[in-house]
Amino acid sequence: xxxxxxxxxxxxxLAIAGAASSDSGMMSVQVKEGQLRSAPSFLGPxxxxxxxxxxxETMQKxxxxxxxxxxxxxxxxxxASALTTKQVVLNPGAQAQPVANSQEIALAGKGFNADVExxxxxxxxxxxxxxxxxxxxxxxxxxQMISFLEGGNIKPTExxxx
Amino acid sequence: xxxxxxxxxALPFIFPALLAALFLWPCERADSAGLSDIVGGVGGSVLPGxxxxxxxxxxxxxxxxxxxxxxxxxxxxRAVAASVxxxxxxxxxxxxxxxLNTLGQTLAQASDRPETFGGYHFLVLDSxxxxxxxxxxxxxxxxxxxxxxxxxxxxxxxxxAHEISHVVEKHGLKSxxxxxxxxxxxxxxxxxxxxxxPAQLSQLTEAFGESITDITATLMKSGYxxxxxxxxxKGAVTILKRVGYDPGALIVxxxxxxxxxxxxxxxxAKTHPDPKDRIEDVKTLAGGVAATPVSAERQxxxxxxxxxx
Numbered sequence: 515x516x517x518x519x520x521x522x523x524x525x526x527x528l529a530i531a532g533a534a535s536s537d538s539g540m541m542s543v544q545v546k547e548g549q550l551r552s553a554p555s556f557l558g559p560x561x562x563x564x565x566x567x568x569x570x571e572t573m574q575k576x577x578x579x580x581x582x583x584x585x586x587x588x589x590x591x592x593x594a595s596a597l598t599t600k601q602v603v604l605n606p607g608a609q610a611q612p613v614a615n616s617q618e619i620a621l622a623g624k625g626f627n628a629d630v631e632x633x634x635x636x637x638x639x640x641x642x643x644x645x646x647x648x649x650x651x652x653x654x655x656x657x658q659m660i661s662f663l664e665g666g667n668i669k670p671t672e673x674x675x676x
Numbered sequence: 677x678x679x680x681x682x683x684x685x686a687l688p689f690i691f692p693a694l695l696a697a698l699f700l701w702p703c704e705r706a707d708s709a710g711l712s713d714i715v716g717g718v719g720g721s722v723l724p725g726x727x728x729x730x731x732x733x734x735x736x737x738x739x740x741x742x743x744x745x746x747x748x749x750x751x752x753x754r755a756v757a758a759s760v761x762x763x764x765x766x767x768x769x770x771x772x773x774x775x776l777n778t779l780g781q782t783l784a785q786a787s788d789r790p791e792t793f794g795g796y797h798f799l800v801l802d803s804x805x806x807x808x809x810x811x812x813x814x815x816x817x818x819x820x821x822x823x824x825x826x827x828x829x830x831x832x833x834x835x836x837a838h839e840i841s842h843v844v845e846k847h848g849l850k851s852x853x854x855x856x857x858x859x860x861x862x863x864x865x866x867x868x869x870x871x872x873x874p875a876q877l878s879q880l881t882e883a884f885g886e887s888i889t890d891i892t893a894t895l896m897k898s899g900y901x902x903x904x905x906x907x908x909x910k911g912a913v914t915i916l917k918r919v920g921y922d923p924g925a926l927i928v929x930x931x932x933x934x935x936x937x938x939x940x941x942x943x944x945a946k947t948h949p950d951p952k953d954r955i956e957d958v959k960t961l962a963g964g965v966a967a968t969p970v971s972a973e974r975q976x977x978x979x980x981x982x983x984x985x
Contacts, residue, residue, distance in 0.1 A: 544746050545791050556785035566747075578788070596791035625864045626748040626884050629872060633881040634755060634888075643758045645766045649797040649815055652773060654781040662778045666829065667971035668920040670786070 539572040541582070542602040543592075544620065550590025554579030557660055557670070561590035567602040567622055741849040741857065746813070749849060750793035753813030755888045756848065760801075760809050760817055760895065767800040767820055775981035776800060779829065780816060780836045786918040787837075787911065789844040796840065805943040806936060808835060809895045810842040812849050822944070823985050825932050828970050829978040830925035834912060838926070841911025847904050851894040852887045859883045899947030906957050913961045922970075923962035930955045 543564045551558030554576045562584075564570060570582035570592070578594045600620040635643065654662075663670065744752070767773075776798045784796035796814035801807075806825055808818040816839045826832040842848065860883040863876050872880060894900065900908075909926065916923040934951035937944060948954075 545793050546747075546750075546795075548791070556790055593790050595789040620745050621864065622745075622747060625745070625860055625880065626751045626887075628751070629877060630880050630884050631751050631754065633877055634884055637881070638885070641755070641758045641762045643754065645761050645799065646754050646757045646815065649757070649799050650794060652777045652797050652799075653795070654778045658778060659782045659785065662782060663920070665977065666974035668974070670920050671918055 540569050541572055541580070541597040541599055542620075543568045543570065543596060544598040544600075544602060545596045548592055548596045550582065550584065550588055550592055552590060554581070554591040556593070557656060558591060560656060562588045564588070564592070567604040569601075570597070739857070739861065740854065741846060741852055743861065744849055744857070746793035749846075750813045752849070752884070752887060752891070753794070753811040753815050755884070756811035756891050756895070757809075757815035757817065759888060759892045760811065763896070764801040764803050764817070764819070767802040769800065769984055771983075772800055772981055772985065773798070775977075776818070776832075776836075779833060780840070783833060783837050783915050783919055784814065784840050784843075786915050787840050787844045788914075792843065796843070798836065806933060806945075807943045807947075808839050810839040810848065811895075812843065812846065812891070814840075814843050816840065816843070819943075820985055823982070825936055826929065827932070828925065828928075829974050830916075830922045830970060831929045831932070832978070833916060833919070833921045834923075834926035834929045837912035837915040837921075838908050840915060841908040842900070842904075844911055845904070845907055847900055847908070848891045848895070850904075851900075852890045856883045856887045856890065860887075895947070897947070902949045902953070905949050905954065909954055909958050910961055913958065923958075926958050927955055927962060930958065 543566055546566055548564040548566075548568075550561040550564060552561050553559065564582075564584050568585055570584050573581040573583060573589070575581070576591075579591045580594055580597060581589070581591050582597075583589050598620060600618055602620045602622050604622045635641065662668075780798040781796050784790055792814045794813055796816065798816045798818065800823065801817050801819045803819040804821040805819050806821045808816070808822050810816050816836065818835065818839070822835060823832065826835065860880055863872075863880050863883075899905075912926055913923045916925065930951040933944065934955075937951070939945060
């Protein structure tokens, strides 16, 4: 009984502390490879990369773009869809106690993950991933996008800023 | 797009601030006991016993498709795309696929969700059917038959923008039956080990396989509801406007499809609402059908890319 009360108290503390940490403006990268840009636009020059799970400090916001400082002190703009207010736990198995999906935490590599995909592929041999892997190598750089737009006389509207 | 889905920027800050003020919780205390300290941050240190239990009590197990992380969406999308590719052969034309990716990835960057876990990638399918499929996370497949219907780059952009919007709005994930997710989230909640045991892995894989079946059945057989298609058309118009393409191209495309699709056909006709109904909706969104002239350069490169289609 006593333990239960302590647990509830701690849970409440955690709720405040967890939320307070986002008050200080910390977010996490939720994509495989994020990029910081020198301007709040998808055509903005790339400053450098941020890694999955990396914590970034939010400095200001403009539309859907957020100006952040990375843990490596890199400063730049990143689209909000690349970030989460949750803490991404990259190594959840390392913890002694179970944790679950929550409002504050996202577990990396858990649930539907590479192991599940491998098992799925073993039991569905007719499903071939070769072209899926190949698709993922088809990447278009910012410079290629800019010359594509210019070459086609296409002028992004305010949306280019999104 | 439905902005309401995105949590308000201010909310995460206002609510805790109010709570903290209410309990006169000193800021330094709250900071020093930040969640990152307790769960060990990205480095993953060991969680102390009582705090671990509290953490378990404090958290809620995910419930809906909205709780699927971008990383899990990525694995779902890969399996859905692989499933579609087990029915349709790819069209391995490097030039055309590169053109399609340049156009598609540029459009995706102007969407409300330019960043997915693994990014947006596009591939042509070697089929005369008029069809296109958007797998969660941004793997988009389009048939030669559909591309042949497009007479301009703007028309092709309209088709791709529509498919991108299905990804942005997570329509594929929405078609997963909630029972699959319930069982998957349950395993995640009870799981402590660094990797899954054989029983957990097979349960998870079963839920995964069923989720893939739900999505592929929707994409290839039943189709989305008229409402979701309308959302995707709306998203497409927004993307086209932002990038600088003619949003009226979507109407041109739908009109052309109406001519070419056979009612009761097995392809796009089966999985999509009647183009006639969609045209009326899009006309309102696009603000009339004022077709802007396509530049000669744009048409020239489009036709070049279409050489072997």
